[in-house]
Amino acid sequence: MATKLNSRDTKTIKRLQELADGVVELAGKKRDPFVDVPTRSLSNVKYNKARRFIEMGKNTNRRQLFNLSQAKTYMQTMLVASGVTQLLEQGKTTSIRGLYYLLKHTIEGTKEETFADQGECDPVIEDCEVLLNSLREELHLYAQKRGEMVGEIVLNDSGDEIDCSRMGSGGYGIPSIVEPSVIDFKRCNAKFILHVEKDTVWQRFNEDKFWRKHKCILTHGSGQPPRGVRRMLHRLHDELKLPIYCLLDNDPWGYYIYSVIKQGSINLAYESQRMAIPDAKFIGLRSKDFEECKLSDSVKISLSDTDRKRAKQIASYPWFAQKKDWQKEIKRLLDNGFKLEVEALISKDISYVTEHYTPERLKAKDWLD
Amino acid sequence: MATKLNSRDTKTIKRLQELADGVVELAGKKRDPFVDVPTRSLSNVKYNKARRFIEMGKNTNRRQLFNLSQAKTYMQTMLVASGVTQLLEQGKTTSIRGLYYLLKHTIEGTKEETFADQGECDPVIEDCEVLLNSLREELHLYAQKRGEMVGEIVLNDSGDEIDCSRMGSGGYGIPSIVEPSVIDFKRCNAKFILHVEKDTVWQRFNEDKFWRKHKCILTHGSGQPPRGVRRMLHRLHDELKLPIYCLLDNDPWGYYIYSVIKQGSINLAYESQRMAIPDAKFIGLRSKDFEECKLSDSVKISLSDTDRKRAKQIASYPWFAQKKDWQKEIKRLLDNGFKLEVEALISKDISYVTEHYTPERLKAKDWLD
Numbered sequence: 001m002a003t004k005l006n007s008r009d010t011k012t013i014k015r016l017q018e019l020a021d022g023v024v025e026l027a028g029k030k031r032d033p034f035v036d037v038p039t040r041s042l043s044n045v046k047y048n049k050a051r052r053f054i055e056m057g058k059n060t061n062r063r064q065l066f067n068l069s070q071a072k073t074y075m076q077t078m079l080v081a082s083g084v085t086q087l088l089e090q091g092k093t094t095s096i097r098g099l100y101y102l103l104k105h106t107i108e109g110t111k112e113e114t115f116a117d118q119g120e121c122d123p124v125i126e127d128c129e130v131l132l133n134s135l136r137e138e139l140h141l142y143a144q145k146r147g148e149m150v151g152e153i154v155l156n157d158s159g160d161e162i163d164c165s166r167m168g169s170g171g172y173g174i175p176s177i178v179e180p181s182v183i184d185f186k187r188c189n190a191k192f193i194l195h196v197e198k199d200t201v202w203q204r205f206n207e208d209k210f211w212r213k214h215k216c217i218l219t220h221g222s223g224q225p226p227r228g229v230r231r232m233l234h235r236l237h238d239e240l241k242l243p244i245y246c247l248l249d250n251d252p253w254g255y256y257i258y259s260v261i262k263q264g265s266i267n268l269a270y271e272s273q274r275m276a277i278p279d280a281k282f283i284g285l286r287s288k289d290f291e292e293c294k295l296s297d298s299v300k301i302s303l304s305d306t307d308r309k310r311a312k313q314i315a316s317y318p319w320f321a322q323k324k325d326w327q328k329e330i331k332r333l334l335d336n337g338f339k340l341e342v343e344a345l346i347s348k349d350i351s352y353v354t355e356h357y358t359p360e361r362l363k364a365k366d367w368l369d
Numbered sequence: 370m371a372t373k374l375n376s377r378d379t380k381t382i383k384r385l386q387e388l389a390d391g392v393v394e395l396a397g398k399k400r401d402p403f404v405d406v407p408t409r410s411l412s413n414v415k416y417n418k419a420r421r422f423i424e425m426g427k428n429t430n431r432r433q434l435f436n437l438s439q440a441k442t443y444m445q446t447m448l449v450a451s452g453v454t455q456l457l458e459q460g461k462t463t464s465i466r467g468l469y470y471l472l473k474h475t476i477e478g479t480k481e482e483t484f485a486d487q488g489e490c491d492p493v494i495e496d497c498e499v500l501l502n503s504l505r506e507e508l509h510l511y512a513q514k515r516g517e518m519v520g521e522i523v524l525n526d527s528g529d530e531i532d533c534s535r536m537g538s539g540g541y542g543i544p545s546i547v548e549p550s551v552i553d554f555k556r557c558n559a560k561f562i563l564h565v566e567k568d569t570v571w572q573r574f575n576e577d578k579f580w581r582k583h584k585c586i587l588t589h590g591s592g593q594p595p596r597g598v599r600r601m602l603h604r605l606h607d608e609l610k611l612p613i614y615c616l617l618d619n620d621p622w623g624y625y626i627y628s629v630i631k632q633g634s635i636n637l638a639y640e641s642q643r644m645a646i647p648d649a650k651f652i653g654l655r656s657k658d659f660e661e662c663k664l665s666d667s668v669k670i671s672l673s674d675t676d677r678k679r680a681k682q683i684a685s686y687p688w689f690a691q692k693k694d695w696q697k698e699i700k701r702l703l704d705n706g707f708k709l710e711v712e713a714l715i716s717k718d719i720s721y722v723t724e725h726y727t728p729e730r731l732k733a734k735d736w737l738d
Contacts, residue, residue, distance in 0.1 A: 092719050093576060095569035101715040104667045113667055145517070145568040146591075148542040157537025168526025168544070169551055173517040175538040176572065182538055199514040200464035203545065207462060222515075298473045298482055346470040350461050 006181045008138060009088050015132045016085045023078070032067075035077060036060040038130040038270065040123075045269040047318040052278035054264040056130070076124045077131070079103050079114055084128065087140040093177060095142055096125055130270045135179075137231065142176030147229040148199070149174050150206050151217035152189035153236075158182055164217065169206060174219070176228040178235065188240050190217045194358070195233060195280075197223065197248045197257060201342050201353070208354040214362075217242070224257055230275045233261065237277050244277055245367065247358065250285035251303075251339035252310035255330070258282045263319050281367040283358065285340050287332035293357065299344035303337055325368050375550045377507060378457050384501045385454045392447070401436075404446060405429040407499040407639065409492075414638040416687040421647035423633040425499070445493045446500070448472050448483055453497065456509035462546060465494055465510055499639045504548075506600065511545030516598040517568070518543050519575055520586035521558035522605075527551055533586065538575060543588070545597040547604060557609050559586045563727070564602060564649075566592065566617045566626060570711050570722070577723040583731075586611070593626055599644045602630065606646050613646055614736065616727065619654035620670075620708035621679035624699070627651045632688050650736040652727065654709050656701035662726070668713035672706055694737050 005013075023033045038044070039059040048055045065074045083103045087094060094102065100121040105114055115121045129136055136143070148171035154163045162172050175182060194216050196202050202220035205211070211218045217236065221229040236242050246261060248254035262280045264272030289295070303311075314320060315330040333339065345353040361367060374382075392402045407413070408428040417424045434443045452472045456463060463471065469490040474483055484490045498505055505512070517540035523532045531541050544551060563585050565571050571589035574580070580587045586605065590598040605611050615630060617623035631649045633641030658664070672680075683689060684699040702708065714722040730736060 087719070090719065094573065094715065094719060095712070097569060097710070097712050098573070098715045098719070101668060101710075101712050102719065104716065105665060106667055142569070142572060145572060146515075148514075157539055160535040160537040162535075162537055162539070166529040166531075167541070168529040168531055169546070170526055170531070170544040171542040172536070173540040173542045177538070200466060200511070203511060203514060204463065204467070296474060298475055299470060341466070341470075343464070343466045343470050346463065346467045347473065350456070350459065350463060350467070350471065 012134050012138050013088050032064050034062050034064040036062050037127045053272040053276035054269045055272055056269045080124050080128045084139040093140040137177040137179050143227045145176045146226045147174045147221040149219045151211035152215050153217055154186040156184040174229050174232050178228055178232045191215045193217045193242050193244045195219045195246045205354050208351050210354045234275055244280040245283045249341045252307050255314050283361045283367040287336055299347050300338035381503050381507050382457050401433050403431050403433040405431050406496045422641040422645035423638045424641055425638045449493050449497045453508040462509040462511055506546040506548050512596045514545045515595045516543045516590040518588045520580035521584050522586055523556040525553040543598050543601050547601045560584045562586045562611050562613045564588045564615045574723050577720050579723045603644055613649045614652045618710045621676050624683050652730045652736040668716050669707035
């Protein structure tokens, strides 16, 4: 939804102006224009034990106009900043692909393109995010839109009241941008959020109206949840104090999805503060479930070499490394030699996952943290 | 949504019973049980010029129990039929992955699995669809859920009233199963449907409230639309007599998406009758648009060898082969040597596509058929 110049947009524009003023000031003093961009590399990322998420360190890289190897990136940085200023001033949003097309042109009098391809534009967008300390969404840029929501909450989306308990079998498509300028929470009867990995599992829970019986909100992100879904979960958790339980496959990919929801992503550590949910719980599937749920051999899927490698990597993440339960979980996966999908529970009964597995685990508080 | 035993379910169960009765009858007469499965191969698919979609021929393959090479597939066919009967009787739905898990087990007294993997189960599901002359959705099986909808229509989804003109920036997630047992159209003020390829383009049109200004329904399918979206478009077109305009990229993939929406898919020809929309129009992007919209060289993307090969294949499809306009369109793409994304129009202006391109093409009836 086109957002008017609300207080947050005004703040973002102010930051953009300060950036521009800095350039003008240096030029006026006949000094080399530069910007100091916080370093977005693994070396400048660390796990903050107190805050329990991944965050960026304080290193920056200076980017100068009068430096042959930096001049182009400097120009691109200013170009992206001017593009998002245009979006903010017009009250419009676009995709990162859209911004790329908006800014791509041949520099006058040369054959040089501002950006060779999208791959050259994306890191500069991320630079601008850290430089301006603004989420991409605050720069009016949106990521791919995936994931849906139903349950015991009423919200306002761009002036429309959305009652998530009256969304039929289809559900409410979670927007890419869910900042307070777009989404307001109105009334909430939910006691928790159940986030599932796949749309197919979500359909099972929605069909069985699990969210009505258990007073919750039900979301999915079609695999690794996109930014809109993560930010929505973060806001629901942070503002409405709703606990979050994740129902994911028993494989390294499921662990990794949980890790990103909980601790943030390593690549985009600067956004953790407003995306990561350190209190999110992993209710399953777990390596013990093959035995505990008395599943048949038929549902086993052998671990591949990549699975084994990924599982070991994940076990060594600082936020898993010191957790005995997680070490046990991952060790057992490796010992089992097989992985399990949530859908494997269907072999017990079509609604086993909604009528037994999930309610029993929630009741017993049987989850991993 | 769990569907009660409505008239359509009753009809499907009746067909399943007839299938089962046939087996019992033959066994009672001490004759070999068999089923005649309509052949789902390219050789049995043809383009029906009068009906203007791809349809199956009349060839069938006999599948016998007492035939070493067919016994396993015969068993699997009966197993799938019994699985979907279970779904129908319980009023539940599941994914094809779910059905696979429901049916996968070790055959008693052997080490033989009913299905080795999903790849062995999927074709048998398709066999059952043609055998029973029922869409997958009528067998209570759902495909992946993707795609969203907003616009001038109110519908009922499983008892909930969904006003698609009050869905904010998020939109209504199009269900996998949109059969009349789940979805009823209530009120419609729309004069047409605009179907766009990507969620990002959809967001631009929704943000600009194009559907309100032009009284339409706006849908996307995140690339190649899944079955739910195609069936929804078909029902909207067929029952509400709404014309459909497709806004897709100017590349072979965009052409192919249009081809599937319009004529049906070659692999699943048996469903064309209830999925294909022969009257769907292609409003763009078109190969002439680079010149006509005065785009800059920056937005060109060179055709790859695969693109060229695919473009030629598509040009030879029977439903394109005899259309001069389409031959010209594809020839010009090849002559251009580049493709164009819808987002390329952003280089003109953020809202060029919603304020100029689309309204002007619609007004001039400038589209391909």
